[in-house]
Amino acid sequence: xxxxxxxxxxxxxxxxxxxxxxxxxxxxxxxKELVRNTYWRGDAEAWLNGDTPVMxxxxxxxxxxxxxxxxxxQMNKKIMRKLNSMPLTAEQKAYVxxxxxxxxxxxxGEMDLMGIDQVLVIPTMVIMHVPFATNAEGVDAFCQAYNxxxxxxxxxxxxxxxxxxxxxxxxxxxxxKEIHRAAELGLPVxxxxxxxxxxxxxxxxxxxxMANGEYDQVFRAFEETGMVLGMHTFxxxxxxxxxxxxxxxxxxELFNRAGIDSQTFSFVxxxxxxxxxxxxSGLLDRYPNLKMAVFESNAEWLPYTLKTCxxxxxxxxxxxxxxxxxxPSEAFHEQCVISFESDETGVFRQWKQFQRIGxxxxxxxxxxxxxxxxxxxxxxxxxxxxxxQADLLGGNARRFYGIExxxxxxDEAPPIDRPDWFPQGPALDEWAEIxxxxxxxxxxxxxxxxxPMSLLEDTSGVAAGKGLA
Amino acid sequence: MAAVVxxxxxxxxxxxxxxxxxxxxxxxxxxxAFYHEVDDEGNRLTIVNGAPGAELNRSRLVRQAIWRPGxxxxxxxxxxxxxxxxxxxxxxxxxxxxxxxDAMGVDLAVVFPTLFNEYLPLVENPxxxxxxxxxxxxxxxxxxxxxxxxxxxVAILPMHSVLLARRELDRVAEKGxxxxxxxxxxxxxxxIEGHSQRDQMARAMADAMRQGLGGAEWxxxxxxxTAPFRDVWRHVDELGLVACVHPSxxxxxxxxxxxxxxxxxxxxxxxxxxxxAEPIAHMQxxxxxxxxxxxxxxxxxxxxxxxxxVHAGTSWVPLALEKSETYLWLSPQFATAxxxxxxxxxxxxxxxxxxxxxxxxxVGIMPDRLGDKAAWGSRYPNHDASGPVxxxxxxxxxxxxxxxADRLLGGNAADLFRLQVPVG
Numbered sequence: 001x002x003x004x005x006x007x008x009x010x011x012x013x014x015x016x017x018x019x020x021x022x023x024x025x026x027x028x029x030x031x032k033e034l035v036r037n038t039y040w041r042g043d044a045e046a047w048l049n050g051d052t053p054v055m056x057x058x059x060x061x062x063x064x065x066x067x068x069x070x071x072x073x074q075m076n077k078k079i080m081r082k083l084n085s086m087p088l089t090a091e092q093k094a095y096v097x098x099x100x101x102x103x104x105x106x107x108x109g110e111m112d113l114m115g116i117d118q119v120l121v122i123p124t125m126v127i128m129h130v131p132f133a134t135n136a137e138g139v140d141a142f143c144q145a146y147n148x149x150x151x152x153x154x155x156x157x158x159x160x161x162x163x164x165x166x167x168x169x170x171x172x173x174x175x176x177k178e179i180h181r182a183a184e185l186g187l188p189v190x191x192x193x194x195x196x197x198x199x200x201x202x203x204x205x206x207x208x209x210m211a212n213g214e215y216d217q218v219f220r221a222f223e224e225t226g227m228v229l230g231m232h233t234f235x236x237x238x239x240x241x242x243x244x245x246x247x248x249x250x251x252x253e254l255f256n257r258a259g260i261d262s263q264t265f266s267f268v269x270x271x272x273x274x275x276x277x278x279x280x281s282g283l284l285d286r287y288p289n290l291k292m293a294v295f296e297s298n299a300e301w302l303p304y305t306l307k308t309c310x311x312x313x314x315x316x317x318x319x320x321x322x323x324x325x326x327x328p329s330e331a332f333h334e335q336c337v338i339s340f341e342s343d344e345t346g347v348f349r350q351w352k353q354f355q356r357i358g359x360x361x362x363x364x365x366x367x368x369x370x371x372x373x374x375x376x377x378x379x380x381x382x383x384x385x386x387x388x389q390a391d392l393l394g395g396n397a398r399r400f401y402g403i404e405x406x407x408x409x410x411d412e413a414p415p416i417d418r419p420d421w422f423p424q425g426p427a428l429d430e431w432a433e434i435x436x437x438x439x440x441x442x443x444x445x446x447x448x449x450x451x452p453m454s455l456l457e458d459t460s461g462v463a464a465g466k467g468l469a
Numbered sequence: 470m471a472a473v474v475x476x477x478x479x480x481x482x483x484x485x486x487x488x489x490x491x492x493x494x495x496x497x498x499x500x501x502a503f504y505h506e507v508d509d510e511g512n513r514l515t516i517v518n519g520a521p522g523a524e525l526n527r528s529r530l531v532r533q534a535i536w537r538p539g540x541x542x543x544x545x546x547x548x549x550x551x552x553x554x555x556x557x558x559x560x561x562x563x564x565x566x567x568x569x570x571d572a573m574g575v576d577l578a579v580v581f582p583t584l585f586n587e588y589l590p591l592v593e594n595p596x597x598x599x600x601x602x603x604x605x606x607x608x609x610x611x612x613x614x615x616x617x618x619x620x621x622x623v624a625i626l627p628m629h630s631v632l633l634a635r636r637e638l639d640r641v642a643e644k645g646x647x648x649x650x651x652x653x654x655x656x657x658x659x660x661i662e663g664h665s666q667r668d669q670m671a672r673a674m675a676d677a678m679r680q681g682l683g684g685a686e687w688x689x690x691x692x693x694x695t696a697p698f699r700d701v702w703r704h705v706d707e708l709g710l711v712a713c714v715h716p717s718x719x720x721x722x723x724x725x726x727x728x729x730x731x732x733x734x735x736x737x738x739x740x741x742x743x744x745x746a747e748p749i750a751h752m753q754x755x756x757x758x759x760x761x762x763x764x765x766x767x768x769x770x771x772x773x774x775x776x777x778x779v780h781a782g783t784s785w786v787p788l789a790l791e792k793s794e795t796y797l798w799l800s801p802q803f804a805t806a807x808x809x810x811x812x813x814x815x816x817x818x819x820x821x822x823x824x825x826x827x828x829x830x831x832v833g834i835m836p837d838r839l840g841d842k843a844a845w846g847s848r849y850p851n852h853d854a855s856g857p858v859x860x861x862x863x864x865x866x867x868x869x870x871x872x873x874a875d876r877l878l879g880g881n882a883a884d885l886f887r888l889q890v891p892v893g
Contacts, residue, residue, distance in 0.1 A: 067799070077795065077798040081799065132683070203739040206739075206740055238679055238683040245686050245688045245725070246723035246724060247734075248724040251724075251732070254655070254728065255757060259671050259692075259695060259803075260757075261764070263800070264760050265756050265760060272752075272753065273732040276745045276747075276748050280748075281740075304829055304830075308748040309748050311542050311828060314545075314546045315532075315542050315852050316546065318546065320741075344788075346784075346831070349834060350834055436809065437809055437811070442807060
C-alpha cells in the first residue's frame with residue numbers, strides 16, 4: 001500500500017483521554033470528601049455516589065488490554081480481536097497501551113503517527129457515570145476540577161491540543177456558571193450528554209407542564225460566550241430510573257435488554273432523540289447564536305433524518321410550536337456540525353451533503369478508533385474531491401471552533417516494527433478468516449479454544465466493563 | 470414500465486373487527502383488552518387493558534389515515550388541527566382502496582395494520598391478544614378478497630405466547646396468508662429456560678450487563694428477536710411465509726417496549742406540541758432488530774427465511790451492518806452464538822427487502838449499495854404518504870436507470886413476496 005502525504009492540517013474533533021487520576025488532584029482540599037462521594041476513580045476501582053462500585057476505565061479492570069487505550073497508530077479490529085484471545089503479559093499489555101490517553105507529551109507522538117495535527121480531547125467514563133451522580137454540588141466541584149486539569153493538560157502544546165469542558169448538567173445554574181468559567185479557561189466546547197439520567201433530560205428551555213425552563217440559562221450562556229455546545233453520547237448504562245423498571249435513561253438500554261453490545265447504537269440513538277427534538281421544536285430558532293456540535297454518533301443517518309424532519313415541519317405547520325419558516329435542515333446547516341469516522345463510506349458517497357457540516361473524528365484511543373490516513377483512503381475511493389477532504393478533515397471543525405490551523409504532519413509513517421508476538425502478517429489474516437466465519441470453521445475454532453463457552457469463561461467477569469469503551 | 474408494488478401501506482382498523490370478526494366467545498374480553506373507535510366528529514375512544522389508552526394523536530386530526538392521492542405535504546399541513554377530517558375510506562373500504570391505488574398508479578399493495586401494530590404489544594392478557602389477532606386477520610383477509618388480487622394481506626401474530634403465536638401461524642397459513650407482520654418490540658411472554666451453550670451464555674451476559682452497568686432490574690419483557698421467540702421464527706420459516714418486520718411509532722406505551730416512547734416522553738420537557746418520535750422511532754426499532762438478528766445468528770440459523778423490513782426507510786442499513794461488524798469483532802463476549810463477523814455477507818445472501826420512502830435520496834445516490842434490497846413503500850394513508858411518481862422522479866433526478874427504478878418500485882418486492890402482479 002502506498003504511503004500517503006497531505007498538505008493541510010487535520011483536526012480530530014473527538015478523541016479521548018482516559019480520565020487521568022491527576023484530575024482529582026485538582027479538587028481543592030476543602031471539597032475532596034464531597035467529590036470523593038460524588039465520583040472518584042483509581043486504577044483498580046471507581047465509585048459513584050460514594051457507595052456504588054463502577055468501571056472507571058483503569059487498566060486493572062481488564063484482564064487483557066484496556067479497550068479505552070488500544071486503538072492508536074496502525075491498529076485495527078483484527079489485531080484487537082486476536083489480542084483479545086491471547087493471555088497478555090504485563091509487558092505486552094504495556095506495549096499495546098497508548099500512553100497518550102493519559103500523557104499529553106506521549107499523545108503528540110501518537111498524533112504524528114495517526115496523521116493528526118490538532119485534536120479536541122474529551123473524557124471517557126466520566127461521560128458514563130457522572131450524569132448519575134446525585135449531589136449537584138459535588139458534580140459542580142468535580143467538573144471544575146476536571147476543566148482546570150484539562151486546560152493545564154492542553155498547555156503541553158497549546159497549538160495542537162484543545163479540550164472540551166465537562167458540564168455539571170444536573171443543575172442548570174451550575175452549568176451556566178461553568179460555561180462562563182470554562183470559556184475563560186479557553187476551552188472551546190462544553191459537553192452535555194443527552195440522556196434522562198435521574199429523569200432530568202437536559203432540554204427544558206422554556207416552562208412547560210413537565211419542566212420549569214431552567215435550561216434557558218444554559219443555552220443563553222453558550223450564546224453569550226460563543227462556546228460550542230458539544231452533545232456527546234455514550235454506551236447505555238443500566239442505572240435504576242426514578243419512574244421504575246419500564247423506563248430508561250438512555251434509548252440504548254433497549255440494546256442491553258436485548259442482549260446486544262449497546263456500543264453498536266446507543267451513541268446514535270441518544271443523538272437521534274436529541275436532534276429530532278431540537279429540529280422539530282424550533283430550539284435553534286429560539287437561540288440563533290447557539291452553535292452545536294454532534295459528537296460520536298456517526299453521520300450517515302443524518303441526510304434522511306433531515307429530509308424527514310423537513311417533511312414533518314411542513315406536515316405539522318399548524319401544530320408545531322415554532323412559527324418560523326426556516327426548515328430543520330437549514331437550521332442544522334447554519335448552526336450545527338456533525339462528526340463522522342474514518343469508515344463511514346455512506347458519508348463519503350453523499351459528500352455534497354456533508355461538505356460544510358462534516359467534521360472528522362478519530363475516537364482514539366477507544367477500540368473502534370482509526371487514523372486520518374484510513375479516512376483519506378476511503379474518501380478518495382468514494383470520489384471526494386481533495387478540497388472537500390481538507391474541509392471534512394479539519395477545515396470545518398477549525399472554522400466552527402475558531403481555531404487557527406497548523407500543519408505538523410505531512411507524511412504517513414512507515415509500518416511500525418512490531419515484536420514477534422504481536423498479531424500481524426499472513427498469520428493474522430488466516431486466523432481472522434477462521435474466526436470471521438465460525439460456522440464454516442467450527443472444528444478449527446474449537447481446536448483454537450475459541451468456541452463460545454471458552455470465550456465466556458475468559459471474559460464474563462468483565463463482560464460489562466468491556467462494553468463501555 | 471413494470472408493475473408498481475407498494476410494499477408498505479396500511480389500513481385503519483374499523484369497529485367491525487371487534488363486532489364481527491373477533492370470535493364471539495372472546496368479544497368482551499378482547500374489547501376490554503384493546504378497542505379503538507372514532508366518531509363522525511373525531512371524538513375517540515381507546516381502551517387498553519380495561520382503561521383509557523394513550524392516543525397516537527394530540528390534535529383532532531387522525532394523522533394515520535388522513536392522506537389521499539394527490540395531497541402534498543403542504544396540503545396536509547394546511548389542515549386545521551381543531552377540525553376533524555374524516556378518515557380516508559380507503560383505509561377500511563376495499564372499493565375505495567382500489568380506487569385510490571388506481572389514482573396513485575399502484576398495481577399491488579402489501580397492507581399492514583396501524584392500530585393493531587401499535588397497541589397489541591401493550592395487551593396484557595395473551596388470550597385476548599390472540600383473539601384480537603384472529604379478528605384482525607379474518608377481517609383483512611375478507612378485505613383483500615374484495616380487491617381483485619390488488620391487496621396482499623399480512624397477518625398479525627399474538628407474540629405474547631409462543632404457543633398462541635404458532636397456533637395463529639398455522640391457522641393463517643391454512644387460510645392462505647403468505648405473509649405475517651412481527652413488530653420489533655419487547656413483549657411480555659412466557660419463557661422456557663434453555664440449557665444449550667447459547668442459552669447459558671445469553672443468560673450470563675444479561676446478568677453481567679445488568680449488574681455491571683448500574684444494577685437496575687429489567688421489566689419482564691423480551692425482545693421479539695431473542696431466544697424465547699426462536700420457535701416462532703422457525704415456524705414462519707418452515708411454513709414458507711414472509712416475515713414482515715414492521716415497527717410502529719410506539720408512543721402509547723412505556724419506554725421498555727420500543728424506541729418511540731423514550732423520545733416522546735423526554736420531549737415533553739421541551740414542550741413540543743406534537744410527536745417528535747416520528748422521524749426516528751421506526752428507524753431505531755429496525756436498527757435494534759437487525760443488530761439483534763446479526764448478534765444472535767437469526768439469519769444464519771434460518772438462511773431461507775424471507776424478511777421484509779418496512780416503514781423505517783433504508784438509509785440506516787449500511788450503518789447497522791457496519792456497527793454490527795465493528796462490535797462483533799471487538800466484543801467477542803457478546804457473540805453468544807457462532808456468528809459471522811462479516812454481517813454484510815450474511816445480509817447479502819438472505820432473501821430480504823427493506824422499504825424506502827419517496828424522499829429518501831440516499832437510495833438514488835447509492836443504488837449500487839442499497840438497490841438490490843430496497844423496495845418502495847407509500848405509507849398510505851399516513852399523513853406522510855407519497856406516491857410512486859414522486860419516488861420515480863427522485864430516482865431519475867439522481868440518475869438511476871429505468872431498469873433499476875423498476876426493480877425498486879416493484880420488482881424486488883414482487884420477487885420476495887412471490888407476487889402475481891396484475892398489470893392494469
